[in-house]
Amino acid sequence: MTKVIRWGIIGTGNIAHQFARGLQSVSDAELVAVGSRSQASADKFGDEFNVPNRHATYEALASDSSVDAVYIATLHNFHKENALLCLQNHKGVLLEKPFTVNAQEAEEVINFAREQGVFLMEAMWTRYFPAMIKLRDLLAAGAIGDIMLVQADFGFRMGTVLPKHRIFDPDFVGGALLDVGIYPISLASMIFGKQPERISSMAHMGETGVDELSAMIFGYEHNQMAIATTAIQVNTPHEARISGSEGRIHMPDFWHPTELTLFRDDQPPQTFDCPFDGNGYNYEAMEVGKCLREGKLESDIMPLDESLALMQTLDKIRAEWGLKYPME
Ligand SMILES: NC(=O)c1ccc[n+]([C@@H]2O[C@H](COP(=O)([O-])OP(=O)(O)OC[C@H]3O[C@@H](n4cnc5c(N)ncnc54)[C@H](OP(=O)(O)O)[C@@H]3O)[C@@H](O)[C@H]2O)c1
The missing domain is CATH 3.30.360.10 (Dihydrodipicolinate Reductase; domain 2)
Incomplete structure (x- = not known):
């Protein structure tokens, strides 16, 4: 039986909504948790997408043991710290574009993922259509x-x-x-x-x-x-x-x-x-699922060295x- 990937989302803005809708078209994925800076926003998002675990901090989401992979949907300048937080908690990470603010930050995140042996991929959704x-x-x-x-x-x-x-x-x-x-x-x-x-x-x-x-x-x-x-x-x-x-x-x-x-x-x-099926964000989620099931730490379609370059x-x-x- 195919392992269902249990997703968490950090951030409850525009693209978080799009991704949550995309996940609804992925048969072997489940949205189990959302993390926001406020409980009210996590609850509102949770109600909309029927998400069981609603966290009032990103830290709580990152340490939620029911989560396999986290989609980071915050503003560019928070990508690095949010990615490091999830990687530290051994969650696979799908990180919105642009990957980080600059190459120095990108290098830091990539090095940390490799040190931890945890999956990381840039959410360049276009590549998977x-x-x-x-x-x-x-x-x-x-x-x-x-x-x-x-x-x-x-x-x-x-x-x-x-x-x-x-x-x-x-x-x-x-x-x-x-x-x-x-x-x-x-x-x-x-x-x-x-x-x-x-x-x-x-x-x-x-x-x-x-x-x-x-x-x-x-x-x-x-x-x-x-x-x-x-x-x-x-x-x-x-x-x-x-x-x-x-x-x-x-x-x-x-x-x-x-x-x-x-x-x-x-x-x-x-x-x-x-x-394409769904709203298109399903394809990047499917690529993450495929990589995680195969035990890969990065995607061949969007390799980390290329995200850095x-x-x-x-x-x-x-x-x-x-x-x-x-x-x-
Ligand atoms: N792939 C795509 O097609 C696509 C399309 C649009 C945007 N994006 C990318 O997705 C990221 C988010 O864009 P968005 O349009 O979804 O932005 P948005 O609607 O403004 O949402 C960003 C979220 O970031 C969180 N956040 C954390 N700290 C914040 C702060 N100090 N101020 C405001 N928000 C903060 C908030 O979530 P909480 O309030 O829940 O904490 C907020 O809802 C960007 O990096 C953007 O490049 C990608």
Whole structure:
């Protein structure tokens, strides 16, 4: 019989709700505990998702013996301390993106997970969708020849500037790059299997001192390139285009994709429909379950060395802009 993974969630905000809904579509997973900074919020969340154990502190959640794995759904600047807390209590950890504030924090968390021998994975949910598996298969089979260029964007419009909102507030590591810029950058990393050797970028800093719009060009060995744009005050198409020596692939809504189209030179386009079950957050939970059942300490699809390398890339980009957060 398949072992049921008993989940706990730290934080009761927006993404915690999405993940809890996603878990409802995973047959071999159960949401058994939630931890919040307040009992009222834990109880409200518990009532909504029928969660038996409702904790008024993150510490109580982390030490709950009925929990196998914890999904950390707090703000970027709390990821490190919340992950360390769970790892210390020998709970497998699924840590929201961006993994941490910077590479130094990422290294600390990864080293600790390895020392403790406990599972850890970045919750880059995009990687586990059926359409992403199809994309990886097509690229590996040489469907577009040698991959030469990745173009992807993730921008959305917040509208009114709310200085105390996590998206704008430097104290909560606001800005587009770490919140949504990570999607196109992580996509390029997945496709090329490496980080850029050269980076050219430009950013517009908004009135609260965080990046509201930016464009980045990455150069890799063998003349490969990626172009990524990201924003929090302009809606962009959310499209990925991967071009190679023999064709290209277009993937609309690449951060939660349902299809992709292959254009091979001199052939009619071929669209692959790849619908997803549930709300999509189920796939990352399924990957954690698979790894835990196999006794693995990290995922092959989102390896920890890559999560660290991605944070190093984000650090380099921010260094170009002179963007440091108050806690750094
Ligand atoms: N994968 C995705 O699609 C996706 C989408 C959106 C966001 N995210 C990521 O998920 C994380 C949370 O984003 P969110 O949109 O869910 O944020 P949110 O709605 O503001 O919720 C964040 C939660 O963090 C907890 N928290 C701990 N200390 C806090 C503090 N001092 N102030 C405010 N909240 C605090 C709170 O939970 P308690 O009150 O229960 O303690 C709060 O509900 C971010 O890192 C973000 O990048 C991922």
